[in-house]
Amino acid sequence: MGGRAAAAGGVRFRLLGPIAALVGEDPLPLGGPGTRAxxxxxxxxxxxxxxxxxxxxxxxxxEPPATARTIVQGYISRLRKLLAETDPSGSVAIETRPPGYLLVVDESRIDVTWAQRLLARSRGEPARRRAELLREAQRIWRGPALADIKDRVPAPELAELRLAVLEARVDADLELGAHDELVGELAALVDEHPFREHLVRQLILALYRSGRRAAALETYQRFARRAGTERGMDPGPQLRMLHERVLHDDTSLLDIEQPTPRPPMVGVLVPAQLPNTTAGFAGRAAELAWLDEHLSTVDMAATPIAGLIGPAGVGKTALAVRWAHRVARRFPDGQLYASLRGFDVHRAKADPAQLLLRFLLALGVPVGEVPVELDERAALYRSLLADRRMLVVLDDARDSEQVRPLLPGSASALVLVTSRIRLDALVVGSGARMLTLGTLPREDALEVLASTAGPGSDDERADRIRLAQLCGGLPLALRIAGARLAADPQWTAARLADELSGQGQLDVLAAEDNQVSVRAALDATYRALPGRLAATFRLLGLFPGPMLDAYAAAALCGVPVEEAAERLRTMADWSLLVPDGTDGEYHLHDLVRMHAATLARADLYEHQRSEALRRLETYYLAAADQARRFLRPPADGLDYASDYPKESLAPVTDSESALDWFGSQWANLMSTLDAAAAAEHHVQVWHLARLVHDFRAVRSIRDDWLALLDKGLAAARAANDGVGEVWMLSCRCSARYRLGRLDEMLPDAERSVAIATRLRDPALMAIAFRDVGTALYHQGQHEPAVARLEKALELARRAEFKPVEAALLNNLAQVYRDLARLDDAVAATERAVELYREIGELGFSVFAVANLGELHLERGELDDSERYARAAVDQAVTSALTLQEGFARHVLGKVLLAKGDKAAARSQLVAAARRYADVSQRAAAEVQADLDRLQPDV
Known part of the structure; x- marks a missing residue:
């Protein structure tokens, strides 16, 4: 499928009609209404x-069900796999970005984009060309937008787009004299949209030009009566003016000619306030294209607003100004610009009332006629901008409240806002679209260096790449580094990179006697911080993970969670942290992290650093322990959660929130484990590895699972902890089994038996013998496997070790089945299901239920088999368990095939192969083999 996608130019998406994803002309199987929505x-x-x-x-x-979040995650998982299989290049992909998901896609692949672009291209063209472009846009619709999901996803902007295209095409046709042909179409449209005045005006004009003056006047009267009765309003000024002209038989309405562009109003200035573009600008092609696309929303949204969001120094202002200059000619009535100083630590943020004063003066309002009150100024400002094509750039906004009085009320003006935080109130209240800027990729970063320092030689390229990496792709840092190279021939890229990677790294990123530098900016901010925030910032230099929340910060700083949350919010306001979404998570830019780490090394004693790290380790141990208890019952005797203050742990209340917590904190958990290993906190390392293994055992994917267990095993051995070594060896056996690396299990299992026997611990011995039995079974040694597993079962029952007893029964059932002892296999599996449900085991219970389906299939009991298989699928989907869902669908596919429903069987097997793709190559190959055998007959 990937080759076909590449040949056809990738996946194309349709929203203007039934939802579709196409490769060439072939639709992709998107699934049901939920996935499509x-x-x-x-x-x-x-x-x-x-x-x-x-x-x-x-x-x-x-009004969502309790499992709504899990169901959506399941939809996302299916779409992600479908897109990955269809387009292996990754040009279309769904990324997890707190607090949700982001679809990375070239927007030109979406039919909505083409309609918007055709509408935008038509503006300013001669009438005949406009009509051609707009008819082409109309042909994109294949019915009502989102037709196959009814009202599940409200998208009024798509209906508005369709009407905007239609009205613009009718305007062009009227200019070309096609009024006779338009009367019938317009009459139907007015019936469908009775309060859309532009359509009413078009119908009245078409009727008058067709010699039907009485019908034109009656159309106006009918609209006026209905608007007054049903809406309590009078017709608008343009409609009233047209009525007057028809009433007085103004024959100039019969003239068919292309209207000339409207000149600026006499007495009103045409401001051109954009500042100069920033030197050294490079890259941002995708972001510029996004802004170009946003132009198409002018005249369609109530007030078209685009926002550029990102941390200090990432280049928001430079991008906004560069793009504004590029498109200035598209706004003949002028461009307004204001710095809102929302995050300037030296000056107060700009007052909207003062900014409105500046704007009104720039628009030609005499100073004596500018209203005093903010609301009155805003009203006059909106009146002056009504129906005028203007660009308003509002730079460095602190919040939505600062921006709102500066918004025009006109759909013909476009607003571009930059800010360091998301302006969610503008998104919700005004329909703004926000684009978050990241740092520059390598080639763009090199271009910034070249634009300020001049082109480097081929020999210097590797040094410049290292320099760009050390600048973290931050445009401000890159421009300063380029300026250093340009100012002094003695500075080479290699020397500057060496300096930057040394102890005084941030000192190198300075220009103009240190007045403009990354360190100067950070130092000035740091010195201005209140004492408690300065202390927090230093400690943040010790945080090893990429994302920080209030719970981890509270542990690191030794303060209550509420205080930590307030400190993080305040530091985000000071631009030292960058908020990530709405879930209270933050990250530090690499250079800010570097600055904080330098302060931590310089200003904190060794014991302070060690105590902070141990507090953080203890938090993650307790939080992981709390979360894993909702996924499967603890079997290892580790208990960190019960003694840790509940109010200091991130809230986890069920299996769904436990899975969410592990997923969102995984990178932090791995980074903390590595920091603990570097500090030689061996016990904490293997304990944390053991706890987070329970998450991977439930939601199994092939990434760093084995690597983290290897680290845990090394730590247990370094601590000379036999119990820890047994647990880590057993976890590694489990992971290898799940990932299909069966031939690697037996040595670990036998080593585990030796240690557990030496320790004389029945529970550990049960685990170890279970792993040996499982390994022997997969080597085809069935009788030895039964002996080990039954011994393990005896030990587990003696130790009252129900989690392991349940797993052993499930494993024994597989061996019994291969030995044709089906009744024993069914009895063992049924007891395993009972135990799993009794102890609250989430992951293995799905396997056991699916196993029952497989066993009943072998006994020829197809209805019972299908019932168990479907129950397993439903449970796996509800809990978003990829591996378990793949197994359950594989079983269901075989059942359906046995029932003769080949089409349904193939659908389940295809779905199973997709679920297995990222988890178990061995299992995926087995499903593919079944599909290959099925293919010729379907």
Whole structure:
């Protein structure tokens, strides 16, 4: 499929009609309404994060079931796999970005984009060309937008786009004299949209030009009566003016000619306030294209607003100004610009009232006629901008409240806002679209260096690449580094990179006698911080993970969670942290992290650093322990959660929130484990590895699972902890089994038996003998496997070790089945299911239920088999368990095939192969073999 996608130019998406994803002309199997609705939400917000909570609210109209988040995650998983299989290049992909998901896609692949672009291209063209472009746009629709998901995903902007295209095409046809042909079409449209005045005006004009003056006047009277009765309003000024002209038989309405562009109003200035573009600008092609695309929303949204969001120094202002200059000619009535100083630590943020004064003066309002009150100034400002094509750039906004009075009320003006934080109130209240800027990729970063320092030689390229990496792709740092290279021939890229990677790294990134530098900016901010925030910032230099929340910060700093949350919010306001979504998570830019780490090394004693790390380790041990208890019952005797203050742990209340917590904190957990290993905190390392293994055992994917267990095993051995070594060896056996690396299990299992026997611990011996039995079974040694497993079962029952007893029964059932002892296999599996449900085991219970389906299939009891298989599929989907879902669908596919339903069987096997793709190559190959055998007959 990947080759076909590449040949056809990738996946194309349709929203203007039934939802579809096409490779060439072949539709992809998108699944049911839920999956299609999630895809529609992602496409409507392409290249923007769609919060998971918003998806839930939209799909269930604010009345979601308890498992709604898990169901949506299942939809996302299916779409992600489908896109990955269809387009292996990754040009279309769904990324997890807190607090939700982001669809990375070239927006030109979406039919909505083409319609918008054709509408935008038509503006300013001669009437005949406009009509051609707009008819082409109309042909993109294949019915009502999002037709196959009914009202699940409200998208009024698509209906508005269709009407905007239609009205613009009718305007062009009227200019070309096609009024006779338009009367019938317009009459039907007015019936469908009775309060859309532009359509009413078009119908009245077409009727008058067709010699039907009485019908034109009656159309106006009918609209006026209905508007007054049903809406309590009078016709608008343009409609009233047209009525007067028809009433007085103004024959100039019969003239068919292309209207000339409207000149600026006499007495009103045409401001051109854009500042100069920043030297050294490079890259941002995708971001510039996104802004170009946003132009097409002018005249369609109530007030078209685009926002550029990102941390200090990432180049928001430079991008905004560069793009504004590029498109200035598209706004003949002028361009307004204001720095809102939302995050300037030296000056107060700009007052909207003062900014409105500046704008009104720039628009030609005499100073004596500028209103005093903010609301009156805003009203006059909106009046002056009504129906005028203007660009308003609002730079460095502190919040939505600062921006709101500066918004025009006109759909013909476009607003571009930059800010260091998301302006969610503008998104919700004004329909703004936000683009989050990241740092520059390598080639763009090298171009910034070249633009300021001049082109480097081929021999210097490797040094410049290292320099760009050390600048973290931050445009401000790159421009300063380029300026250093340009100012002094003695500075080479190699020397500057060496300096930057040394102890005084940030000192190198300075220009103009240190007045402009990364360190100067950070130092000035740091010195201005209150004492408690300065202390927090130093400690943040010790945080090993990429994302920080209030719970981890509270542990690191030794303060209550509420205080930690307030400190993080305040530091985000000071631009030292960058908020990530709405879930209270933050990250530090690499250079800010570097600055904080330098302060931690310089200003904290060794014991302070060690105590902070141990507090953080203890938090993650307790939080991981709390979360894993909702996934499967603890069997290892580790208990960190019960003694840790509940209010200091991130809230986890069920299996769904436990899975979410592990997923969101995984990178932090791995980074903390590595930091603990570097500090030689061996016990904490193997304990943490053991706890987080329970998450991977439930939601199994092939990434760093074995690597973290190897680290845990090394730590247990370094601590000379036999119990820890047994647990780590057993976990490694489990992981290898799940990942299909069966031939690697037996040595670990036999080593585990030797240690457990020496320790004389029945529970550990049960685990070890279980692993040996499982390994022997998969080597085809069935009788020895039964002996080891039955011995392990005896030990587990003696130790009252129910989690292991359940697993042993499930494993024994597989061996009994191969030995044709089907009745024993069914009895063992049924007891395993009972135990799993009794102890609250989430992952293995799905396997056991699916195993029952397989056993009943072998006994020829097809209805019972299908019932168990479908129950396993439902449970796996509800809990978003990829591996378990793959296994359950594989079993269901075989059952359906046995029942003769080959089409349904193939559908289940294809789905199983997709679920297995990222988890178990061995299992995926088995499913593919079944599919290959099935293919010729279907």
């Amino acid at each position: 999630v895809l529609a939400l992602l496409l409507l917000n392409a290249n923007q994060v769609v919060p998971l909570d918003r998806m839930v609210d939209v799909l269930w109209a604010h």
